[in-house]
Every structure is written in C-alpha cells, then in structure tokens.
Amino acid sequence: MPKEIKFNKSELSNKIKVLTEEIPTSESFALGFCLNVGSRNDPKGFEGLAHFIEHAAFLNTKNRNYKQIASQIESLGAYANAFTSKEYTCFYIRALNKHFNKTFQLLTDIVLNPKYIIKDIEKEKRIIIEEIRAYEDDPEELIFDFADEITFANNGLSHPIVGLEKCIRKMEIPDLESFHSKYYTPENLIISYTGGLNHNIIFKACYKYLQDYNGNSEIKTNNQKPLQTNPQTRIYKRPFHQSHLVLSRLTEGMKSDDRFPLIILNILLGDGMSSRIYQLLREKYGFAYTAYSTLNLMADCGAIYIYAAVEKNKINPIIDLVSKEFKNLLNNKIKKTEINRAKEQIKSSSVMALESMNHRMQTLAKLEFTLGKYEDAKTFINEIDKVTYIQIIDIAEKYFEIDKWHKVILMPE
Numbered sequence: 001m002p003k004e005i006k007f008n009k010s011e012l013s014n015k016i017k018v019l020t021e022e023i024p025t026s027e028s029f030a031l032g033f034c035l036n037v038g039s040r041n042d043p044k045g046f047e048g049l050a051h052f053i054e055h056a057a058f059l060n061t062k063n064r065n066y067k068q069i070a071s072q073i074e075s076l077g078a079y080a081n082a083f084t085s086k087e088y089t090c091f092y093i094r095a096l097n098k099h100f101n102k103t104f105q106l107l108t109d110i111v112l113n114p115k116y117i118i119k120d121i122e123k124e125k126r127i128i129i130e131e132i133r134a135y136e137d138d139p140e141e142l143i144f145d146f147a148d149e150i151t152f153a154n155n156g157l158s159h160p161i162v163g164l165e166k167c168i169r170k171m172e173i174p175d176l177e178s179f180h181s182k183y184y185t186p187e188n189l190i191i192s193y194t195g196g197l198n199h200n201i202i203f204k205a206c207y208k209y210l211q212d213y214n215g216n217s218e219i220k221t222n223n224q225k226p227l228q229t230n231p232q233t234r235i236y237k238r239p240f241h242q243s244h245l246v247l248s249r250l251t252e253g254m255k256s257d258d259r260f261p262l263i264i265l266n267i268l269l270g271d272g273m274s275s276r277i278y279q280l281l282r283e284k285y286g287f288a289y290t291a292y293s294t295l296n297l298m299a300d301c302g303a304i305y306i307y308a309a310v311e312k313n314k315i316n317p318i319i320d321l322v323s324k325e326f327k328n329l330l331n332n333k334i335k336k337t338e339i340n341r342a343k344e345q346i347k348s349s350s351v352m353a354l355e356s357m358n359h360r361m362q363t364l365a366k367l368e369f370t371l372g373k374y375e376d377a378k379t380f381i382n383e384i385d386k387v388t389y390i391q392i393i394d395i396a397e398k399y400f401e402i403d404k405w406h407k408v409i410l411m412p413e
Contacts, residue, residue: 005021005022005023005024006020006021006022006198006199007019007020007021007022007364007374007376008020008022008199009368009374010199010203010206012186012206012207012210012211013211014186014210014211014212014213014214015186015187016186016187016189016190016191016206016210016213017189017190017191017368018190018191018193018199018202018203018206019190019191019192019193019364019365019368019374020192020193020194020198020199020202020203021193021194021195021360021361021364022195022196022197022198022199023194023195023196023357024196025196026097026195026196026357027096027097027196028094028095028096028097028195028196028357029094029095029096029097029100029193029194029195029196029197029357030092030093030094030193030194030195030357030358030360030361031092031093031094031095031100031103031104031107031191031192031193031195031361032090032091032092032093032190032191032192032193032361032362032365033090033091033092033107033108033111033189033190033191034088034089034090034091034189034190034191034192034362034365034369035088035089035090035111035183035184035188035189035190036087036088036183036187036188036189036190036369037050037088037089037183037184037188038050038084038085038086038087038088038089038161039051039084039085039086039156039157039159039160039161039163040086040087040155040156040157040223041156041183041223042156042159042163043179045167046163046167046170046171046175046179047159047160047163047164047167048128048132048159048160048161048162048163048164048167048168048171049163049167049171049175049176049179050084050089050161050179050183051084051128051161051162051163052124052128052163052168052171052176053089053114053176053179053180053184054082054083054084054089054091055124055127055128056114056116056120056121056124056176057082057091057110057111057114058080058082058110059114059115059116059117059120059121059124060114060115060116060117060120061109061110061113061114061115062109062113062114062115063109063113064106064109066120069106069110072102072106073093073103073106076095076096076099076102076103077095077096077099078093078094078095078096078099078103079093079094079095080092080093080094080103080106080107080110084161085161086157086161086298087223087298087299087369087370088365088366088369090192090362090365091107091110091111092107092358092361092362093106093107094357094358097195097196097197100195100197100201100205101205104205104209105209108209108210111184112184112210112213112215114176114180116173116176116177118173121171121172121173121176125168125169125171128162128163128168129165129168129169131162132160132162132163132164132165132168133165135160135162139238139240139242139244139309139410140244140290140307140309142238142410143236143244143245143246143307143408143410144246144305144307145159145160146234146236146246146408146410147246147248147303147305147406147408148160148248148303149234150229150232150234150248150406150408151226151248151249151250151303151406152226152250152301152303153226153229154226154227154229155224155225155226155227156223156224157226157298157301158226181215184215185215186210186213186214186215189210190364190365190368190369191206191210192361192362192364192365192368193361193364194357194360194361194364195357223299223300225300225301226250226301228250229250231249231403231404231405231406231407232406232407233406233407233408233409234406234407234408234409235409235411236408236409236410236411237410237411237412237413238410238411238412238413239412239413240410240412241412242309242310242311242412243309243310243311243312243314243315243409243410243411243412244307244308244309244310244409244410245306245307245308245309245310245315245318245319245407245408245409245410246305246306246307246407246408247305247306247319247322247402247405247406247407247408248303248304248305248306248405248406248408249303249304249399249404249405249406250301250302250303251295251297251301251302251303251304251399252301252302253297253298253299253300253301253302253370254297254298254299254302254370254371255299255300255370255371258395258398259297260383260384260386260387260391261387261391261392261394261395262295262297262302262304262395262399263295263297263346263384264339264342264343264346264384264387264392265329265342265392265395265396265399265400266293266294266295266304267342267345267346268334268338268339268341268342269293269306269325269329270291270292270293270294270306271292271293271294271345272345274341275292275293276325277291277292277293277306277308277322277325278291278292280321280325281308281310281318281321285317285321287308287310287311287314287317287318287321288308288309288310288314288318289309290307290308290309291306291307291308291309292306292307293305293306293307294307297370298370299369299370299371304399306322312411312412315409315411319402319407322402323402326400326401326402329396329400330396330397330400330401332393334389334392334393334396336389339387339389339392343384343385343387346384347381347384347385350377350380350381351377351381354377
C-alpha cells in the first residue's frame with residue numbers, strides 16, 4: 001500500500017505558521033516563504049511597492065550579493081522564484097530533499113535580510129518599468145487592469161500588481177525599508193512545504209532559523225473589503241488591431257457560501273470549449289476567436305469576468321448575446337447535464353493540479369490566508385458534489401443581471 005500524504009500545521013512562539021504536506025515517495029520538495037501582503041496593501045501614490053520588494057529581494061542580502069544568490073541556487077541544482085498577487089507574496093524554491101537545509105537558509109536570507117543598494121535599486125526600477133510597458137502592450141492584460149479599476153473602485157485591489165510607472169520612478173530605499181518592516185512580520189509569514197521530508201524536520205529548521213525573528217511582531221495585515229459600486233461603461237483607445245471587451249462584477253470571496261456554486265457557474269458559463277460563452281460567441285456566431293469567463297476569489301471578495309477579443313462592430317452584438325445568456329440562466333434554463341459536466345471538469349482539474357509540487361505548496365499557503373484551514377482535494381471535491389441545482393439557480397439570480405455588470409471596451413485608435 002502506498003504511504004498516505006500527511007498534512008501538519010504548527011506555529012512558532014513568534015506566530016510564524018509552519019504548514020507541511022509530506023509526500024513520502026517524493027525525492028524533492030517545494031518550499032515557500034509566503035507573506036500576507038500583496039498589491040492591495042500598496043500605499044496610495046506608491047502603487048507597485050509590494051511587487052518592487054519582491055524583485056529587490058533577489059538583488060542583495062546582508063550576507064550575499066545577487067551573483068552569490070544565483071550561484072548558490074544553481075550549484076544545488078535548485079530553482080527559485082517569487083511572485084506577488086493582489087493578496088499575498090510568495091518566495092519559493094524547488095530542490096532535492098538532500099539540499100533542504102541549505103535552501104532553507106538561503107530563502108531565509110533572501111526574504112528576511114534584504115540589503116538595498118542605490119545602483120541596484122535604480123537598475124531594478126528600469127527593469128520593472130519595462131515589465132509595466134510589456135503589460136501595456138498586451139491588450140488582454142491591459143483590459144483586465146482597466147476592469148479592476150472600476151470593479152474594485154476606491155480600494156487597493158483596483159490597481160495593477162506591477163504598479164504604475166510614475167510611482168515606480170519615485171520610489172526610494174526608505175520606502176522599501178519601511179514597507180518591508182511593516183509587513184514582513186512573523187504574524188504575516190507562513191512557511192509552506194510540500195515534499196518528501198517529514199514535518200519535524202521542517203519545523204526544526206523553522207525553529208532554528210526563524211524563532212528569533214520578531215520584526216514588528218504586533219503588525220498584522222488588515223485589509224479593507226471593497227464595496228459594490230454602480231455599474232460603469234468605460235471606453236479606451238490604444239494602437240491595437242482588435243477590439244477587446246470585458247464585463248465584470250464584484251462577488252463574495254472564499255469564505256462565502258457562494259464559493260462553490262460560483263466556481264461551477266463560471267465553468268458552465270465560459271471556461272472550456274463546451275461552455276456557453278465559447279459556444280455562443282465563437283462556434284455559433286463566429287464573433288470572437290477568444291472568449292471566456294474567469295473567476296478570481298480572494299479572502300473577503302472576488303470578481304467574475306467575461307472577456308472577448310472581437311471586431312469593433314461586434315461589441316454591441318456580443319453584449320446583447322451575453323445579456324440574453326444571462327436571462328437564460330435567470331429563467332432556470334440550466335440543464336443538469338451542464339452542471340454535472342462542469343463538476344467533472346472542476347474535479348478532474350483539481351486532481352491533476354496535485355501533480356505539481358509548487359501548486360500544492362502555494363495552495364497550502366493560500367488556503368491558510370483565505371480560509372484559515374487546510375482543505376484537501378477530497379474535501380474540495382465533496383463540496384463541489386454537494387452543490388445543488390437550487391443553489392446554482394440562487395447564485396445565478398444573485399449575480400447574473402447584466403445591468404449590474406461593469407463594461408470595459410478597448411478599441412483601436
């Protein structure tokens with residue numbers, strides 16, 4: 001019989017949480033230092049600061065320069081990277097089990113001991129500005145940023161994760177130091193591990209290297225929930241060939257009872273070749289090459305979007321078609337076979353995702369940040385299976401009235 005995967009959770013006295021998923025057959029691991037801080041926590045006028053901190057961490061530490069960091073990672077045959085989301089930041093490393101202690105020390109140094117040097121920070125500004133410009137050259141990325149501006153209006157969730165060029169240019173070392181000091185605290189830090197080593201080994205490393213880390217131990221991230229705003233229509237012009245459309249609206253978040261019915265409705269509506277939006281806009285009418293819906297659920301809120309890349313003169317017909325499809329949802333025109341197909345898609349993708357060590361590690365941290373508890377694939381699948389037809393209809397009635405959705409249009413100049 002194969003050995004079972006074991007989940008464990010512990011906490012150091014300074015409130016750093018240690019989450020592990022032991023996979024006894026694995027010869028490698030994914031280790032993440034995940035922090036409950038993201039772009040929604042950027043100070044006003046300094047949009048992009050959380051993302052800048054993530055970039056700057058790999059430049060220099062108090063013990064290593066960027067060449068030593070890169071050399072030590074690759075000399076272990078490891079891979080390290082990081083990302084910033086709207087809600088949290090994660091620094092992670094993939095390596096073989098035998099290199100765990102060395103990689104743990106290295107990641108500790110990168111995350112908790114940054115050293116900001118002016119010439120390197122100025123160079124990194126230029127790199128991030130090029131990253132921003134790359135996003136601005138991508139109409140699909142750009143229109144979702146525009147959609148978030150109105151979906152999460154007057155909230156830290158409304159601006160791009162990478163920030164704004166004018167803000168990046170004015171950031172200085174004291175800004176980075178202040179942000180790191182404020183948010184990179186024990187209470188905001190989760191050590192997330194998935195791999196072949198047992199929980200005791202991971203916890204001992206955490207105790208050895210992190211027990212004395214205090215920072216601003218009284219500081220814990222406290223986010224403001226965005227409010228539902230009146231629907232808006234915004235039109236932007238850029239030098240692109242196609243027109244692009246996003247319809248969006250605010251939803252409840254991960255902790256809400258809406259979570260599982262919303263996940264199913266999103267799949268049914270626009271995720272996959274058999275989905276209603278894809279079949280309608282591409283297969284039936286040929287109005288769009290790319291058409292889909294997507295759902296982003298965070299701890300306290302979320303958003304659902306419908307996207308299509310189309311010809312300029314097809315924008316209004318597409319909005320009309322989506323409106324009619326919403327009315328079909330509201331008039332109980334949902335087949336149980338559709339719901340069952342969506343459930344099977346969700347269950348299959350959730351199981352297949354477990355084959356990625358990084359995905360498992362990041363999911364451990366995200367669930368702790370958003371739900372405050374562990375949720376294995378079996379539990380998730382059971383919750384999906386439990387969703388009833390009536391619940392689906394109730395959620396459709398709650399969210400799918402076209403007059404309550406924002407509309408963002410990106411047109412050629």
